[in-house]
Amino acid sequence: MNTKSDFDPDELVLTKKEILSFCDRVIEKWEKNSIKNANNILAMNSVKASVFWTDDESLKAIWREILNWTFELLYENALAQGNNDESSWSDVLKRLKRKND
Numbered sequence: 482m483n484t485k486s487d488f489d490p491d492e493l494v495l496t497k498k499e500i501l502s503f504c505d506r507v508i509e510k511w512e513k514n515s516i517k518n519a520n521n522i523l524a525m526n527s528v529k530a531s532v533f534w535t536d537d538e539s540l541k542a543i544w545r546e547i548l549n550w551t552f553e554l555l556y557e558n559a560l561a562q563g564n565n566d567e568s569s570w571s572d573v574l575k576r577l578k579r580k581n582d
Contacts, residue, residue, distance in 0.1 A: 491545045491548055492541070493540060493541045493544035497532060497533070497537065497540065500532050500540075501529055501532055504532070505529075507525055508522055508525050508526070508529075511525070
């Protein structure tokens with residue numbers, strides 16, 4: 482059991498089976514409109530194949546990089562939607578919070 486002090490979002494604790502199951506759920510959702518999502522389904526099947534053939538240590542390293550890239554890209558994308566002034570970052574965060582409420 483993890484305690485608060487054990488929490489590390491950069492550490493991948495999901496099993497390969499759980500990741501593949503997630504991919505299957507996404508594909509199942511996209512298959513409801515398979516014509517519109519054909520490219521997405523193909524891409525997710527490629528992700529599944531990659532996960533299946535990748536060893537656990539590599540998956541953990543990839544997970545860390547994906548998280549780093551995601552936060553960096555979210556930040557850069559938010560700034561690009563503003564006026565590229567870092568002082569507007571707080572405004573972007575407020576808009577994101579309102580959107581998620």
